[in-house]
Amino acid sequence: MAHLLSSCLSRLVLVAVLLSARAHAAPSVTRRSSPTVTLDNGTFVGTTDSITSTNVFLGIPFAQPPVGDLRFSLPVANDPYTGTNDATSFGSACPQQSVDLPLPPGLAADAVDFLTNTILDVISPSSEDCLTLNVWQPAGTKPNANLPVVAWIFGGGFELGATDTYDGGLIVQESVKLNEPVIYVSMNYRVSAFGFLASQEVKDAGVGNLGLQDQRQALRWIQKYISAFGGDPTKVTIWGESAGAISVALQMVANGGDSEGLFRGAFMESGSPIPVGDITDGQKYYDTLVEQTGCEGSTDTLACLRQVPFNTLMAAVDNSPSIFAPQSLNLAWLPRADGVFLSDDPQQLVVNGRVANVPFVTGDCDDEGTLFTLALLNITTDDEVRDYITSNYVPAATSSDLDQLMTLYPQDPTQGSPYDTGLLNALTPQFKRLASMQGDLVFQGPRRFFLQQRSGKQNTWSFLSKRLKALPILGSVHASDLISAYGQVDLTDYIINFVNNLNPNGPTVPNWPQYSTSSPQLLTLLDGLIPTSITTDTYRQDAISFWQNLSLAHPLKRNE
Template sequence: MLRSWRTRLIVLAICCDSILATPSPRSLAPTVVLDQATFVGVTDGVTDKFLGVPFAQPPTGDLRFRLPQPNDPYNGTHTATAFGPSCPQQALTLPLPSGLASDAIDFIVNSVFQVVTPSNEDCLTLNVFTPAGTRPGANLPVVAVTCTLGTLSLILTGSYDGGVIVQRSVELGEPVIYVSVNYRCRTIAFGFLASQEVKDAGLGNFGLWDQRQGLKWIQKYIAAFGGDPTRVTIWGESAGAISVALQMLTNGGNPEGLFRAAFMESGSPIPVGDITNGQKYYDDLVSETGCAGSADTLECLRQLPFDTLNAAVDKSPGIFAFQSLNLAWLPRVDGVFLTDTPQNLVLQGSVADVPFVTGDCDDEGTLFSLSNINITTQSELADYLTSNYMSSVPESLNSEFLTPMLEAYPADVTQGSPFNTSDLNALTPEYKRLAAMQGDLVFQAPRRFFLQQRSDKQSTWSFLSKRLKALPALGSVHSSDLLSFYGPADATDYLINFVNNLDPNGQSLLKWPQYSTEAPQLLTMLDGIPALEITSDTYRVEGMNVLTNLSIQFPI
């Protein structure tokens, strides 16, 4: 099952539309002129690729822990035939508990998180994929992808190649240009350093600003590749999807013409609080690097050798630490990019008025609960929830949230995640229960809240992926939906339709209804036949309501 979903069908097609030139022979490298420079890319005869194009000055030296700075005008000749380096990634110890089935281990190691080398602070580059021979003036719509961690790893290793999206778009007669934007990653200090010192400097959320700068680059230069800067859709998965949501919330909801639509996989406005909530991690970093005695600790961190700082960052709690999704380095309220918590910004109407799609996998929390399998009793679970996700809740109010949460997510393993797997996959008596809670807290509940607040104000669609349900212990795990979008497959076609027409429907696809509070319907992706069906977004209402109320009042 897993192997079949990895299969990639590559179909060579020549578009006869007059906006595209005849595909170039492999021996003729595509070129594009930007400012006074010529960039030389690479082609396979179906897709032209311009790789590793810098879109901002290197965030190194004095520019470390500062907002990205635009490039000077390009000059000379540049070879754009290889991906640029990955931004620094925190060293991870993958959660592979004893007894985990080989299929689950294979998925985690090879389909979710891969080590990408080389990595470098000088990493603010992007990659442009166009239908072969596309000329300036073609005015093709653009899908701009924010890449981080596992998604970037798989793009760089070719597993999720933007060329697949472009090829399929040509086959459908709806050609698009695909741009992947690298940025200082969400779950690492280089992109999301957080403390009072950072706030006092008027800084923070560097990674989100990187993305904004990448979108500005697209506005300035994409026409040279044949793209239409007025028809940009931003797309992301996981941290990338959360980034897309936050790009919708910043600047009072004014997208500044940078995008006209948004597509989110496993990520919505997340329940985060003030940037000072990261103070303890900042203080640890300062102590670990010897900057504690400095009069200006932020400047001290800025001047450290990269290896020294990176080694200290590696000691911060990572995404697979015991605290799990209560991450050390997160987008947080900095007073500039995010002027309030994401949930509050949604309630205030600070949302870009553009069509959007947002969806989740059925079992978002399983991957992030493998680090917690030493929690085996309800008492231990209650202690974990109160100390980890409810640490800012006054003790007198603990029962207001904890009791209904434990009731809504009972100890019955048949009701836990992976959902609908009976009593299977119960690695411990509390594993499936905690997986259900964590998946809903960070993914499912914020998605539903976002849709409930916005579906009567703008065009919205939502999906639920239940594919790979048979994957042991993980089920329809976080990121498994990427296998459907990097097809060609049904999800690929919905995406391409949306980028072109601001509506995912088309061809002979199952009609995907818009989401509404009166009829909250989901496009549900299934294994087997039928592969698609329409279902109602009415599951676990009580539990998600408790988690949403907790998130609004006491963000992490």
């Protein structure tokens, strides 16, 4: 019971953090002035945030609404703008998959469900008409000022997320203090089944990875219009966290590594090219959606899904496994190789050198796997761990493979995640072991693999965040580095330096050495009086290498 209560408390803490972030995301605007910008023949009227001294333009459509026949279709560029347009409030979030936290029935479960699925929808209403973006600029910026641009891509497991969770004014304000002013852009993109429907039918129609295609369309919009806000379209850096960081990585390998001149740098927090398999591997989720929406007898099921009433479709989507379901990071809806935009598995594209040749930064939190292991508290024995790994991640792994994996990731809680916490935080005999395995498979391993493949071929830097290590159960949990990026100055300054100079170093922060295979140095973010140090990226070297090679040797066709 104590373990269960601790788990519930951890989830409630997580929900509170999410609610707090959303509650403080909206700019603190005043109406003393109304900045305007002219796009085509249209005028957009924004607001001025007196706290951050930024002009803010919110909810600008960058593509036609993906509704009706455009549902489950590639994004279509917006028509030329006309008239006077209000840009003082965020656009709707794209449809959000319900959060299904694995709590036992009762008051706690009802409270968490209410917080995550009801209150969040009130704070951030959603709609299929959601392809909008937002622009923050230093107050007084003139058109054609040629300021560097940072384009933010939010995370949320490819199931959740919206732009209204993040205040770009904090980034722009700090950039002005550094005398390195930037323009900040954030974009909505379709998530869950709306953005990542996957099946043979989707592949044949050429409409895979719509969420990534939305991001690409927003980047094309930046090329066309950002100079009107004072931005330089030749100096765009894409930046994201979690699913947003994976999106950044996939934009680097999309189109065979051809960036189309849409960005010149990439910054990734908790996300790298991951093994995702072919788009047909999502067939069972597509078929279930077809069945639950009444499209099963249709001669063209994709066309039928486009015409299904939204509430019917949304109910079917909500029935699919979420990121907090027992299958955890084996996501139902995520980017997959479609043969065109993503021509192969992302890691194979990296091996083949099909990567945009731009400087990049990629880093992780120390305890990436803890949050996603809360759903696995029923797994308590070695045999159950083996069964979970084969059934959920690498079904082709041999008994010998599993023996080696279990040896490299021992049951000993002092070696599990949250790391460096001894016997503490062991919710079950296998919790810390599974947290270590999952964090390394999806985050630490792909990051290290990406760096080992590309260091020496393009400029690379890497970091590890060990902040919030004392957080019970979760430790330096996934997404905790967002506090450093949007709150503490050090990581923010590194990001701004990188956007300006394609190098994170600058006069206000300690030196951050480049990463190389011969000297794999990490900027390590720490709690306490000394906030950073330089460490070596060799922790769990044998375990991570084996786990990474196992996933490469056995393609993860796990959802077919």
